[in-house]
Amino acid sequence: MAWTQRSCRSAAEAPRRASREHSPRHSFFFTTTAFATANSRIASMATDFRIGAACWAALLLCLQCAQAFYIPGWSIKSWRDGDSIPLFVNKIYSDNTQIQYAFSELPFVCPPSGRQREGTGLISGSNVALNLGEVLRGDRIMVSDYELEMGKDDEAHYLCSQKVDRAGLRKAVEVVKNGYVAEWIVDNLPGATSFMTVDKSRKYYASGFKMGYEDVSPTTGKPRFYINNHVTLVVRYHAAPGKDGEQGKKVIVGFEVYAKSIEASNRDGNGLPPNLHEVGNGMELTMARKANATLPRDLDSSYHPEEIDDGNEDATLTIPYTYSVYFREDEHIEWANRWDLYFVNQEESSKIHWLAIINSLVIFSALSAVVAVILARTVRGDIKGYRESGLEDGKLRIGKRNKGFRSPRSPRKSFEKGGLLDQGDSEGADDASSDDELPEDTTGWKLVHGDVFRAPALGQLLAPLIGSGMQLVVMSTGLVALSCFGVLNPSFRGGFVSVGISLFILAGAFSGYFSARIYKTFNGTLWKHNAVVTAVLVPGLLFSTIFILNLFVWANASSTAIPLGSLVALVFLWLVVQLPLVYVGSWYGYNRSGAYSNPIKANAVPRQIPYQPWYARPLQAALVAGLIPFAVIFIELLFLFRSLWQDKSGYYYVFGFLAVVSTILILAVMETTVIGVYIQLCSENYNWQWHSFLLGSSSAFWVFAYTAYYFATQLHITGFANTVLFFSYAGLACAVYGLLMGTIGFLTAYAFVRRIYSAIKVD
Numbered sequence: 164m165a166w167t168q169r170s171c172r173s174a175a176e177a178p179r180r181a182s183r184e185h186s187p188r189h190s191f192f193f194t195t196t197a198f199a200t201a202n203s204r205i206a207s208m209a210t211d212f213r214i215g216a217a218c219w220a221a222l223l224l225c226l227q228c229a230q231a232f233y234i235p236g237w238s239i240k241s242w243r244d245g246d247s248i249p250l251f252v253n254k255i256y257s258d259n260t261q262i263q264y265a266f267s268e269l270p271f272v273c274p275p276s277g278r279q280r281e282g283t284g285l286i287s288g289s290n291v292a293l294n295l296g297e298v299l300r301g302d303r304i305m306v307s308d309y310e311l312e313m314g315k316d317d318e319a320h321y322l323c324s325q326k327v328d329r330a331g332l333r334k335a336v337e338v339v340k341n342g343y344v345a346e347w348i349v350d351n352l353p354g355a356t357s358f359m360t361v362d363k364s365r366k367y368y369a370s371g372f373k374m375g376y377e378d379v380s381p382t383t384g385k386p387r388f389y390i391n392n393h394v395t396l397v398v399r400y401h402a403a404p405g406k407d408g409e410q411g412k413k414v415i416v417g418f419e420v421y422a423k424s425i426e427a428s429n430r431d432g433n434g435l436p437p438n439l440h441e442v443g444n445g446m447e448l449t450m451a452r453k454a455n456a457t458l459p460r461d462l463d464s465s466y467h468p469e470e471i472d473d474g475n476e477d478a479t480l481t482i483p484y485t486y487s488v489y490f491r492e493d494e495h496i497e498w499a500n501r502w503d504l505y506f507v508n509q510e511e512s513s514k515i516h517w518l519a520i521i522n523s524l525v526i527f528s529a530l531s532a533v534v535a536v537i538l539a540r541t542v543r544g545d546i547k548g549y550r551e552s553g554l555e556d557g558k559l560r561i562g563k564r565n566k567g568f569r570s571p572r573s574p575r576k577s578f579e580k581g582g583l584l585d586q587g588d589s590e591g592a593d594d595a596s597s598d599d600e601l602p603e604d605t606t607g608w609k610l611v612h613g614d615v616f617r618a619p620a621l622g623q624l625l626a627p628l629i630g631s632g633m634q635l636v637v638m639s640t641g642l643v644a645l646s647c648f649g650v651l652n653p654s655f656r657g658g659f660v661s662v663g664i665s666l667f668i669l670a671g672a673f674s675g676y677f678s679a680r681i682y683k684t685f686n687g688t689l690w691k692h693n694a695v696v697t698a699v700l701v702p703g704l705l706f707s708t709i710f711i712l713n714l715f716v717w718a719n720a721s722s723t724a725i726p727l728g729s730l731v732a733l734v735f736l737w738l739v740v741q742l743p744l745v746y747v748g749s750w751y752g753y754n755r756s757g758a759y760s761n762p763i764k765a766n767a768v769p770r771q772i773p774y775q776p777w778y779a780r781p782l783q784a785a786l787v788a789g790l791i792p793f794a795v796i797f798i799e800l801l802f803l804f805r806s807l808w809q810d811k812s813g814y815y816y817v818f819g820f821l822a823v824v825s826t827i828l829i830l831a832v833m834e835t836t837v838i839g840v841y842i843q844l845c846s847e848n849y850n851w852q853w854h855s856f857l858l859g860s861s862s863a864f865w866v867f868a869y870t871a872y873y874f875a876t877q878l879h880i881t882g883f884a885n886t887v888l889f890f891s892y893a894g895l896a897c898a899v900y901g902l903l904m905g906t907i908g909f910l911t912a913y914a915f916v917r918r919i920y921s922a923i924k925v926d
Contacts, residue, residue, distance in 0.1 A: 177210055177485070204574075239403070239404070239407075239414060241403040241413065242313040242412060242413050243313065243412055243413075245315065247280060247281055247282035248311040248349060248398070249280060249285055250347060250348070250349050250396075251291060251304045251305065251306060251347065251348040252265060252266040252304070252305055252307045252346075253265075253303065253305075253345075253348055253820070254301055254303055255343040255345045255346070255374060256301070256343065256371075257343045258808070258882060259341045259342055260882070261880065261885045261888040261892075262299040262716065263722045263723050263886075264720050264721060264885070265305075266303075266346075267307075268303070269335075269338070270328075270331035271327045271332070271334060271335040271390070272484070273322050273325050273484050274323075274325075274624060275288025275305065275306070276288070277421050286306060287306050287308045287544035288305060288306065288656060289305065291305065291306070295657070295704055295729065296662075297661075298726065299723075299725060299729070300351030300660060300723070301722045308322060310488075311349070313413060313490065314490050315490070317486075319486065319487055320485060320486050320488070321483070321485050322485060322486060323483075323484055324482065325480050325481070325482050327482060329478065329480060332450060335448050338375070339374055339376065339389070339390060340386075340388060341372075343374045344373060344374065344909060345371055345373075345374055347372075348373050348420040349415065352418040353371065353418070354371065354420035355369060355370050355372075355418065355504070356369050356372050356419070356420065357419050357504075367505070371420075371570075372394070372422045373391060374535055375389050376388075376391070376424070387449075390446050390482060391422035392482050392485070392498050393422070393436075393439065393486065393845070394420055394422050394423075394486045395421040395423075395486070396486060396487065396488045397418075398415055398488070398489070398490050398491070399415070399417030399419070399492070399759050400413045400415050400492060401411065401492055401591075402414075404766075413822065416498055416501040417501060424442075424445030425445065425446060425485070426442075426444040426446055426447075427446060428447060430483065434483050434692050435485060438584075446482060450479075505653070516799070516802070516817060516820040518798060520823055522795070522798060523795040523824055523828070523831070526794055526831060527830055527831055528832075529836060530830075530834040533834070534834045537838065571693055574686040586812075605759050605843065608841065608845050610847055611848075613765065614849040614922060615769065616765050617766075617769060617849065618684075618685040619685065619850060620853075621853075622682070622686075623682065623685070623687060625681070625852060625853065626678045626679075626687065626697070627678050627682075627696045628905070628906070629856075629909055629910070630678025630679075631674055631902060632907075633673050634701075635667070635902060635903040635906070636907065642666065643818060643825060644822075646659070647822050652816070656838045664736070667741075668736050668741045671698065671741040671744035671745040671748065673748060674744075674745050674748065675694055675744065675745035675751075675752065676751060678693060678745075679749040680757070680758060680759060681759070683753050684759045690750075690753040694750075697745050698741060698746070699742075701902065702737050705895070706733065712891050715887060715888055718884075719742060719884060759913075761917065762920050770849065772849070773847050775846055776846065779843055781857055784842075784854070784858065785857045785861035788838075788839050789861030789862040789863070789864055789865050790865060792862035792904065793865035793866060795828050796825075799824045800869060802815070808878060808889075809878070829907055830912075832859050833908070835858060835908075836907075836909075836911050836912050837856045839858040840855050840858070840912045841915075844916075851916060852912075855912030856906070856909045859909065859911070860901035860902065860904050860905030862901075864897075865899060867893060870893045870897070874889060
């Protein structure tokens with residue numbers, strides 16, 4: 164029993180070790196083989212795999228070449244005693260709003276002095292160069308005036324006294340009232356507040372520290388707001404490994420920030436309070452009222468936005484800022500595992516992750532049994548009987564069923580040498596294939612063999628969507644794989660977004676290739692037009708939506724507003740890099756690879772589709788089918804939502820679990836689509852192309868519904884702009900997810916349809 168517990172614990176901790184600063188100790192067997200299996204079942208065409216293998220080989224070669232460069236998280240930074248350690252201020256964020264702000268731009272904090280930081284080559288107030296992912300996630304990193312010297316404690320240090328007018332005071336109250344948290348950075352570690360686990364056995368970190376707190380006046384019962392104007396910085400270190408340690412150098416393994424509020428009065432000439440450990444009153448965000456105010460000052464001392472005194476605009480509030488610095492040696496934390504403390508609290512939920520996997524496996528097993536029945540018994544039995552009863556002197560007789568719709572016209576079908584069914588509209592075809600000659604055992608899916616490969620309506624739109632969906636498949640597979648191998652992790656700030664955009668742009672070749680082949684299969688002739696539509700449709704909609712949402716964020720002066728330079732860079736990547744890749748992929752897919760070969764040619768005259776039962780109609784079938792993939796992932800969605808909207812530091816770490824659940828999700832979507840398409844074909848409805856896409860993407864509706872439920876029950880987001888931003892970003896993410904799963908559903912259905920109809924050929 165003890166061995167079993169240790170084994171389960173090791174398996175649960177394995178995904179957490181996927182940080183770039185960690186050794187990749189978890190098993191990659193499940194991740195690699197499962198994703199390879201899923202991809203091989205989605206795209207069954209051999210030529211597609213050759214192109215994919217070449218592109219992945221090129222990507223791996225680029226990663227090997229990247230070893231010559233500095234990658235944040237891999238390189239250890241060591242410090243000597245007395246070295247100046249820069250402290251960077253980043254942004255503030257809150258669980259109660261979608262709006263973030265740059266810390267350095269707040270009107271009530273100390274402005275940068277602009278002086279040179281000795282030993283670092285940095286200037287206070289200078290901005291740190293950011294990658295595209297950092298910019299898009301709202302990071303605004305700046306060098307601060309806080310002075311830290313390795314190994315030197317500083318019990319009390321005065322920073323500045325900031326005078327705040329009424330506009331600045333409004334902003335300060337808003338920040339405190341909404342529970343904003345500040346993020347500072349030392350040696351690539353975010354400042355954290357430490358807590359203890361429920362059983363008091365381990366310490367864990369929560370990224371950031373509170374900007375202030377809210378209290379209630381004992382006399383009036385109204386809220387009072389206090390700003391945290393003193394911080395205690397604790398830097399944990401131990402001897403550096405290897406030769407650096409022999410030379411007395413040290414490495415930083417922890418950065419803790421403890422904030423408190425200290426009143427402005429009763430300070431010495433240096434601006435320091437007499438005792439930092441025993442604080443009587445906090446720094447209240449209040450300002451003197453007008454002389455003719457109705458309430459005495461001592462009865463209503465708190466500042467209320469609705470009681471703004473516009474007649475005394477010259478009034479100010481002075482906020483003194485101080486800090487303390489302590490260095491503490493900690494031999495229990497290795498540098499390679501210094502991010503572990505940020506994940507200890509989340510580690511307690513590993514049992515729930517295992518429950519999610521077991522839940523997914525149970526659902527997947529049930530689906531597999533249904534698909535096995537369809538393939539092994541129903542389809543194979545139908546094909547066998549079809550061959551035995553329908554073959555006479557080398558020809559196949561197609562005839563009536565017991566009961567069913569009478570086709571207005573059913574041309575003669577005969578087998579040629581090549582094994583393809585020829586649906587030529589020859590003379591006398593109506594007589595030779597009349598309903599009076601149908602054998603008794605003919606089922607619905609065989610009756611539509613002459614129309615099942617007919618080009619769908621709006622095929623010129625479906626082909627670009629499938630191409631963009633394959634682009635997302637490549638991007639998401641690469642992101643999860645790189646995360647599992649530890650390349651993408653919290654220490655690589657903004658890396659997930661940056662690498663995701665890069666993979667999406669480079670996967671434009673896949674997009675053009677698949678879109679062009681499917682477009683030609685649908686009898687399309689204007690491949691250049693299709694290439695432009697593929698390159699512009701989905702990326703253009705994504706960019707337009709983000710641009711419109713950016714106007715909301717820009718109106719609130721948030722740091723998440725995308726700068727003009729970044730917008731130009733995105734447009735450049737889209738039009739100058741991705742569009743040519745899509746064009747090249749389209750040329751190769753259309754002219755060199757050509758259309759996918761269908762085992763049966765389409766009839767000249769389409770067969771009339773009979774009345775469909777309620778469960779076979781697109782909307783009802785999609786809603787029911789979407790519940791199954793949603794049931795596979797809804798437990799894991801809880802952790803994703805918590806990471807995105809409650810823990811806005813974004814430190815989601817269990818990529819091993821995510822990879823396994825994602826693989827089961829893909830397989831569940833594939834099997835659900837097979838079942839849905841088979842039911843549709845048995846109903847003599849041959850319009851399976853859009854139906855399969857809808858079946859695959861339908862779980863996105865339930866994900867969005869679950870998001871709305873999470874918003875109503877777990878989050879405390881208020882305000883029109885915040886609500887619009889939340890549901891817009893959630894809808895955009897669900898649309899991308901739906902496009903990805905819809906593509907998987909279509910490709911799976913296409914492979915299934917080709918397989919069952921090619922199997923009824925006579926050898």
